[in-house]
Amino acid sequence: KAGVTQTPRYLIKTRGQQVTLSCSPISGHRSVSWYQQTPGQGLQFLFEYFSETQRNKGNFPGRFSGRQFSNSRSEMNVSTLELGDSALYLCASSTSGPSGETQYFGPGTRLLVL
Amino acid sequence: QQQVKQSPQSLIVQKGGISIINCAYENTAFDYFPWYQQFPGKGPALLIAIRPDVSEKKEGRFTISFNKSAKQFSLHIMDSQPGDSATYFCAASRENDYKLSFGAGTTVTVRA
Numbered sequence: 239k240a241g242v243t244q245t246p247r248y249l250i251k252t253r254g255q256q257v258t259l260s261c262s263p264i265s266g267h268r269s270v271s272w273y274q275q276t277p278g279q280g281l282q283f284l285f286e287y288f289s290e291t292q293r294n295k296g297n298f299p300g301r302f303s304g305r306q307f308s309n310s311r312s313e314m315n316v317s318t319l320e321l322g323d324s325a326l327y328l329c330a331s332s333t334s335g336p337s338g339e340t341q342y343f344g345p346g347t348r349l350l351v352l
Numbered sequence: 353q354q355q356v357k358q359s360p361q362s363l364i365v366q367k368g369g370i371s372i373i374n375c376a377y378e379n380t381a382f383d384y385f386p387w388y389q390q391f392p393g394k395g396p397a398l399l400i401a402i403r404p405d406v407s408e409k410k411e412g413r414f415t416i417s418f419n420k421s422a423k424q425f426s427l428h429i430m431d432s433q434p435g436d437s438a439t440y441f442c443a444a445s446r447e448n449d450y451k452l453s454f455g456a457g458t459t460v461t462v463r464a
Contacts (some may be wrong), residue, residue: 242395271451280354280442281396281454294450313356328395336452337445338384338403 239264242331242344250350256317263310263331270298270312271336272304273327286325286345287312288335316349324351355379356444358455366463371429373458375442376421382444384405386452387416390439398425399440432462 243262251257263270272284274314287306304314310331316323326348330341353397357376365371375385383404388396402409402416409416415428429436442455 269450273454280456281452283451283453286450288450296451330395335450337447337449340386340398340401341452343388343397345395346391346405 242329242342244295244327244329244344244347246347247345247352248348251319252352253319253321256315257319257349258313258315259327259349261312261314261329261331261344262271263312263329264342267331267333267341267342268310269332269335270306270310270334271330271341272312272314273328273330275300275328278325281328286316286336292322319351321342321351324349354456355453356442356455358442358458360458361456362459362461362464364461365429365432367432367434369432369462371427371432373427373435373440373442373460373464374424375426375455376422376424377444377453379444379446380423381446382453383447384445385416385418385425386413386443386445388441388443388454390441390457396441408415429460432460434464435464436460437462 267286271286274282285295289307306312326346328346330343333341386401387399389399390396413430418425443452
C-alpha cells in the first residue's frame with residue numbers, strides 16, 4: 239500500500255498570503271489528522287476529520303482551517319500568513335481515528351513564511 | 353499547556369547501552385500511550401504502544417514500562433544502535449477525543 243502523501247513538500251510564502259496544503263491518506267483510511275511541528279512547540283494538534291466531518295480542533299486561530307473530501311483526501315488552509323506559521327505540517331491517517339489506533343504520518347510539508 | 357511532559361530533552365548513549373526516556377501525564381482519562389520515532393526529514397512512525405491495563409510491553413529491543421498510579425510511562429531502548437539515533441515522542445490519547453497529545457520529544461544520539 240502506498241503511504242500517506244503530502245503536497246507540496248516545501249513551500250515559501252510571504253506574510254499576508256494564504257496557503258493550501260494537501261494530504262492523501264492511505265487507501266481505506268477515513269480519518270485524517272493534521273499537526274504543526276516546530277522546534278519550540280513540538281507537535282501540536284490542528285484538527286481531525288472523519289468521513290468529511292471535523293471531530294476535533296486544536297487551539298489554533300481561525301486562520302487555520304481544513305476540510306476533507308468524499309475520497310478521504312484532506313486539505314488545510316492558512317490565511318493571512320504570519321512569520322510564526324513557519325513550521326512542518328504533518329498529516330496522519332488511520333482507519334477510524336487517533337484514539338487507540340496507529341497513526342500513519344506523511345513526510346510533511348515544510349512551510350517557510352518570509 | 354503540555355498535557356504530556358517528556359524528559360530528557362536529549363541524551364547521548366554509547367553503542368550497546370540503554371536509553372531511557374520518561375513521560376508523565378495528568379489526565380487520567382488517557383487510555384492509549386504510543387511512542388513515535390522520527391528521523392530527520394521524515395514523519396513520525398509508531399514504535400510501540402501500551403494501554404493502562406498492562407504494566408510492561410516489549411517489542412524487540414524496545415520496552416514500555418507503565419505506572420498507572422504514578423501517571424508515568426517510559427521507553428527503554430536496550431542494546432542501543434547507531435541506527436536508533438532519532439527523536440522519540442511519547443503521546444497519549446483518550447477515547448472519543450480524536451487527537452494525540454505529544455510530549456516535547458527526546459533526541460537520542462547513539463555513539464559508535
